[in-house]
Structure formats: C-alpha cells, structure tokens
Amino acid sequence: MKVAIIGTGYVGLPTGVGLAELGHDVVCIDRDKTKIDDLKNGKVTLFEDGLENLLKKNLKEKKIKFTTSMPKGLYNAEIIIIAVGTPPHPVTKEADMKYIHAAATEIIPFLDKYTLIATKSTVPVGTGDDIESLIKNRNPKAFFDVISLPEFLREGFAVQDFFNPDRIIVGTNSNRPINVIEKLYAPLKYKTNFVFVSRRSAETIKYAANAFLAIKIHYINEIADFCEKANANIYEVAKGIGSDKRIGDKFLNPGPGYGGSCFPKDTMAMAFMGKMNEVDLSLIETTIKNNHARKIKMAEKIIDFLKDIKKREDEIKIAVWGLTFKGNTDDCRESPSMEIIDILLKHPYSISAYDPQGMENAKKILVDKIKFAKDEYDATKNADILVVLTDWGNFEKIDLKKVKKLMSNYKILDLRNMINRNEAINLGFSYVGIGR
Ligand code: UDX
Numbered sequence: 001m002k003v004a005i006i007g008t009g010y011v012g013l014p015t016g017v018g019l020a021e022l023g024h025d026v027v028c029i030d031r032d033k034t035k036i037d038d039l040k041n042g043k044v045t046l047f048e049d050g051l052e053n054l055l056k057k058n059l060k061e062k063k064i065k066f067t068t069s070m071p072k073g074l075y076n077a078e079i080i081i082i083a084v085g086t087p088p089h090p091v092t093k094e095a096d097m098k099y100i101h102a103a104a105t106e107i108i109p110f111l112d113k114y115t116l117i118a119t120k121s122t123v124p125v126g127t128g129d130d131i132e133s134l135i136k137n138r139n140p141k142a143f144f145d146v147i148s149l150p151e152f153l154r155e156g157f158a159v160q161d162f163f164n165p166d167r168i169i170v171g172t173n174s175n176r177p178i179n180v181i182e183k184l185y186a187p188l189k190y191k192t193n194f195v196f197v198s199r200r201s202a203e204t205i206k207y208a209a210n211a212f213l214a215i216k217i218h219y220i221n222e223i224a225d226f227c228e229k230a231n232a233n234i235y236e237v238a239k240g241i242g243s244d245k246r247i248g249d250k251f252l253n254p255g256p257g258y259g260g261s262c263f264p265k266d267t268m269a270m271a272f273m274g275k276m277n278e279v280d281l282s283l284i285e286t287t288i289k290n291n292h293a294r295k296i297k298m299a300e301k302i303i304d305f306l307k308d309i310k311k312r313e314d315e316i317k318i319a320v321w322g323l324t325f326k327g328n329t330d331d332c333r334e335s336p337s338m339e340i341i342d343i344l345l346k347h348p349y350s351i352s353a354y355d356p357q358g359m360e361n362a363k364k365i366l367v368d369k370i371k372f373a374k375d376e377y378d379a380t381k382n383a384d385i386l387v388v389l390t391d392w393g394n395f396e397k398i399d400l401k402k403v404k405k406l407m408s409n410y411k412i413l414d415l416r417n418m419i420n421r422n423e424a425i426n427l428g429f430s431y432v433g434i435g436r
Helices: 012-021 033-040 051-061 070-074 099-112 127-138 156-165 177-182 199-230 232-241 263-276 282-305 336-344 359-366 376-379 393-398 400-406 423-426
Strands: 001-007 025-028 064-067 079-082 113-117 144-148 167-171 193-197 315-320 348-355 385-388 412-414 430-432
Touching: 001 012, 001 070, 012 025, 012 051, 012 064, 012 156, 025 070, 051 064, 051 156, 064 359, 070 099, 070 199, 079 099, 099 113, 099 127, 113 127, 113 177, 127 144, 144 167, 144 177, 144 199, 167 199, 177 193, 193 199, 199 232, 199 263, 199 282, 263 282, 282 336, 282 385, 315 336, 315 376, 315 400, 336 348, 336 359, 348 376, 376 400, 385 400, 423 430
Parallel strands: 001 025, 001 079, 025 064, 079 113, 113 144, 167 193, 315 348, 315 385, 385 412, 412 430
Antiparallel strands: none
C-alpha cells in the first residue's frame, strides 16, 4: 500500500520505518530539511534501538522515501498518517493543535480519490470530527475517512513495540477503513488484536491509558515511601501485588517520578479536557500535582543527605548519573533529572553529570550550569555524593571500588535502585535507595 506519514518524530519515524518493513511503500514528510536530508542518508537523529539499521535496510530496498514536499509525499497515497507534535500550551496546558491543523489543511488538495486519513498524534477528543469538518467545508467533493489510530510506542523500545503491539486501536465512525487497516497491519494479525471502536472512544483510550499508567507509577511511588517508613521492601510488595493478574506486574518500579514527552503532557491535557467537560478528574489532577511534588521531595532528600558533610555548600561536589527521563533514550523532556538539578542549582554546589545518550539534549537545557563528564567515573571524581537519577542498565555494571577511589566522600543516593546495595554498603558507602 502507498502510505504517507506527516511528521518524523518519535512516533512518525518508527511508524514509517516499521510500515516499510511490513512491505508498504512509505513516504515520510517533514518540514525540517536538515532532518529529511539526514534521513535520506540513513541517519537517525533520535536514539532508538534498532531504528537506524532498519531505516538503512528499507532505504536500500527503496521501500521508504523522505521529502519536505507535501505534493510529492502525498501523491497517490492510499493512507495519510498524521504524526506531528501536539506540545502542551505553555499557559493552559491543553494540547497545542496548530501542527495538526496545518497538516489537515495541507492535505485537502490531494484527496481526489478515496484516502484514509489516520491521526496517530495524541489529540483531544473530537479532533477527528474537527478534521473531517475542515476537509468537508473546504473540499465537499473529497472522498475520505478520518480515523484515530493512537500510538502506544515507548521511546527506546519503539521498534520492538511496533512489531509486537499488545493491541491496535482503531477509532472509526464508518466501516470503510476496517479493510484498509487490516491490510496495513496484515503481517501482524496473528500477533495482536484489532480493537475497532468509535473515533471518540479511540481518542479517549490514548489519554485514559497514559493517565492510568501515570497513576500506577505514582501509586507505586507512594507505596515505596510507605515501605521506607514501615521497613518493608517495595520490590517484594510490587511482586506480591503484581502477581494478581487484575493488577499486573508492569509499571511497578519506584523512581523519582514519571517524566517524558507523553505522561506529563497527556495527563495535563486529560485534566484540561475534564475541566472543559465539567467532569471531576481529581485522581488525575492529584497524580499530576504529587508527581511534581515528588521531584521537589527527591531534591530535598539529596540536600538533606549532604547535611553531615563538613564542607561549605560551595565546596560540595555532586555527581549525577542519568539526565534522560528514563534509560534507553536520549530524551530529556520533562526529565526528573532536569527538575531535580534545577532545584540543586539554587545552592552553590558544583554538579558533574553523565548520561550514556542524553548529554547533547541536556546541554541544550542546562547549558553551562553544570559540568558534563566524559563517563560515569569522570563524573564521580572528587564527588561527595553520587546521585543516580535514570535507570540506565550501564549503571548496574559500574566498578564501585573504582568509584570509591575517585570520590572524596562516600555517599550514594540511588533514586532508581540501580546500584548493588549490599556491595555498596560492604565497600563502606553510606547508601540510600528508595522503597526499602
Ligand atoms: C509512554 C507509554 O508507555 C507509551 O505507551 C506511550 O505511547 C508514550 O508514553 P514513554 O514516555 O516512552 O512511553 O515512557 P515509559 O516507558 O512509559 O515511561 C514513562 C515514565 O515513567 C519514565 O519517566 C519512566 O522512568 C517512568 N516509569 C515507568 C517509572 O517510574 N516506573 C515504571 O515502573 C515505569
């Protein structure tokens, strides 16, 4: 099938490459010429496991193309997938729809034969209706359907998730798109379930799923706090509750609070939609508020842990491991690290940080406010405390003896429980993790 994808970000690019690998003829369109030039040359500018190799393979097989031109990209497309960004509005926090509207408007002249328009971006409920009216008003002769095809790819695992989806949600108000979507994902049909629902339900599912997961993480973080006080172990508790199938064992890892480009944005957009519809979504609102408060609390925990060091604040050196919002990504958007470092910087400490993939993105946010180290060991040189903020697997494999030789005081505050606690204690570190 001929598929055009508008937007080559964390959603559009893995989707485009994945659909090409499934055998479709894909054209990805983006306004950013530099990005398109890189992609034409097989260069992926975001960190996503396995994506670059798959891109190169499909470029070679001529199954995927890249362009900045809408007419070229949309020519003969049977399906147009809209995967542009919907960043939160700086004031109201509602999803900003300007890129969606721009994309919907630009496709209007190209709908001369039946075309399926699928929205993959996370959009407020009712957006499908808006796109449909916009097109019908401007081009009454256009022959098309608008469906909601929400995306559930996790950053860092997008390729794996694309080929192994738990389900494919299709929101449609007519039957025509059903065959088209079944054909589009035909190679995955034995691996997954198609869930056909109304368009507004599909739009709601995306927000409701992300809000539920955010609440689940916040819940386990609260229980972790409780375990610390009650002298219980969060991993034992998570195992015990997670083996109840009704609860499930995923997303029960405690940490410094959720971050990233989806959960913070989608929970806020959902809360906004609740207000607009005069519905009490206080569970989501509380989660947003407390997740934010958790990051402040984590920064205070670090500051408290430094209190017994006999140095002036401006002499204290903090080593930070992890800048991204989670491991296996280069993305620092809404990263707990960024917020925690920001609070620490209100004190005259010096901070030296390392992240396996997030250094470039973190530099754009933090500029020269901290030192960016060469590696984990470099970050800990002369440090009084080591703070672990991201769950990168690399941190589990670190030689703690070597770290101890480099540090000037031996404190570890491990907000992701990545370090071997017993080993750290045996080596003489004063170690604090979370939830145990
Ligand atoms: C999320 C959804 O999982 C995905 O389905 C959706 O399409 C996009 O949003 P992503 O933002 O890539 O994906 O990250 P995810 O792996 O879900 O983690 C989100 C945040 O929650 C991270 O900060 C992570 O560290 C945190 N988290 C996750 C926890 O603190 N504990 C957990 O058990 C799981």
